Amino acid sequence: MDRPAAQASSSWGGRHPLVRYDLSQLLKLSGPVVLSRLGIMTMGLTDAVVVGRYSAQELGYHALAWAPVSVVLTMAIGLFTGVQVMTARAIGEGRREATGAVLRRGLSYSVWVGLASMIVLALTGPAFLHAIGLEDDLADGATRALMVFTLSLPVYAVSVTASFWLEGLSKPGPGAWFMWAANLVNLALVLLLAPGTWGLPAMGAVGAAWATTGARVFLTVAMLGYIFLMPEARALGVFTKPERNRAAEAEQRRIGYGAGASNFFEVASFASMNIIAGWMGGLAVAAWAIVLNVAALVFMVPLGLSTGAAVLVGKAYGARDPAAVNRAGAVAFGVTALFGLLVSLAIWPAAELISHGYTRDAATIAMAAPALALACLMFFPDALQVVAAQALRARGDVWLPTYTHLASYIGVMMPLAYWLAIPMGLGLIGITWAVVVASFISCVLLLGRFRMLSRRLL
Incomplete structure (x- = not known):
């Protein structure tokens, strides 16, 4: 579906229908x-x-x-x-x-x-x-x-x-x-x-x-x-x-290499959280599994939004339309931020009830519920960072998201989780704080990068 030519005005009166259009397409x-x-x-x-x-x-x-x-x-x-x-x-x-x-x-x-x-x-x-x-x-x-x-x-x-x-x-x-x-x-x-x-x-x-x-x-x-x-x-x-189009082939592979490396860093870093929990005992592993499972379910929504953002931004980038690139990104970030806020407010008071749904063991619930409540601070930045990463890749910035994930999750989250959980004695709460901190760092860096690129001409 093509954008109506009548909506091409640069005034707010012209942009407002375009925002509605991008929002409907994103959803x-x-x-x-x-x-x-x-x-x-x-x-x-x-x-x-x-x-x-x-x-x-x-x-x-x-x-x-x-x-x-x-x-x-x-x-x-x-x-x-x-x-x-x-x-x-x-x-x-x-x-x-x-x-x-x-x-x-x-x-x-x-x-x-x-x-x-x-x-x-x-x-x-x-x-x-x-x-x-x-x-x-x-x-x-x-x-x-x-x-x-x-x-x-x-x-x-x-x-x-x-x-x-x-x-x-x-x-x-x-x-x-x-x-x-x-x-x-x-x-x-x-x-x-x-x-x-x-x-x-x-x-x-x-x-x-x-x-x-x-x-x-x-x-x-x-x-x-x-x-x-x-x-x-x-x-x-x-x-x-x-x-044969070697330039297109190389670009398609380049985008894949960046995304594949990012996925590896994230999966490896979160897998290391299981190891740190394991060092604290089987109870911590079970409690962390509850937190991680809930977080994974929540993550499916921003993961879907990231695809919509990539398609909208990619189309606008291909059309060499800077205003449309920036508008598509802003709409995607706004919807994602709203979702992150709402889901956090919904899960936070229900953390103990949700934990009861996974297990009847009182000790596991006592450990999982406060960690899950704290994890609500992660949902907002974690949702935004995955959407921002895909939006950046769609506009040709492939490797910055990869470096950001490397720094945030491997460089910060892994050592911070160990230090807070074991030497500082915070246990599962320490692991959760490390995830929250890393998510905010990744979110700020990626959104900042998108904003910086938005001030340049394509």
Whole structure:
């Protein structure tokens, strides 16, 4: 949908309809993306619940197998962010036919990245599980599930690329609906394979891993089928072999490298919080798991808003429209800030009640509830920083968000969390304070960078 020419005035009377337009587009784009990201979490939660009800031991296998997979997967997904951004830019430039080339490059990259991830994880994952001090039975059980999980990486990488391309086209709906359909496939398979039904042997964590793999194959086939059957697929260049464009190829990879590195830094730093909690004992690990799970659910909304912001900013950047770039960013930041404030005010008084929903253990609740209440200070800056990072990447500033995440989460959060939790004796509260401080630092730096660039001509 093109912006009406009548709204091109630089006066506030002309800008006000444009703000409303950007707001409606942001919400239209972000809603389905939020549903899609929640679908990803739901698939993992479904597997954990089914396997856990079958066997606590098998749940341990499943959780340990998924841990290294999630780190590799999150980093790999970041590598495909260039598909989303470059597609939106091409639309903004009025070159819809060029988006097919972005997709074809992305699919080629995703196959190679997926295969490389599968091979590296299959070769190093078992050794890692056996080297971190686990009992042999626990490491062996997790390894069996891990090897099945690795098989899903290439097909899932392809589905992510397809989804990002559609999101760049402002068509996020199909990705969300297919993700939830994949959840139904996963539910059916895990109920069939994990506990063993209809005469099949119980497979536990391995069965859940096969269910996830089957669901991801379904998702990939559905996404590619939808794209190939789109009426405008040929006009978008999906079936046309593009001419070699080394500059565009390099830019698409460059955006992916920055996002992939950022994802790795964030995942690694938050994984280190689990280790620090582990040094304080099993009770602290359980309490921190509650805080982190709630934070992850909250994070899905700004993650969706970040996609909407990237598409709007990317289109405006491609059209070489500085005012539209700045306006799209401002609208996205305003909506994100409002969400962060409202969700914090909602969770803060309900922290103890929410903790009761996760466990009946009084000691765990006593530790988790105050930490969750304190974490409400994190939701506002954490939401803004992820949206600002994507908005910066969409306007061509790829590496500053990566350096900011490195400094904030690796350079500040990790040592601060250890110092506050262990030497200072603040325990879980110390870890939470470190996350809050790092989130504010990242937020201020990224918003400041966007504001600085907004004073320059594109």
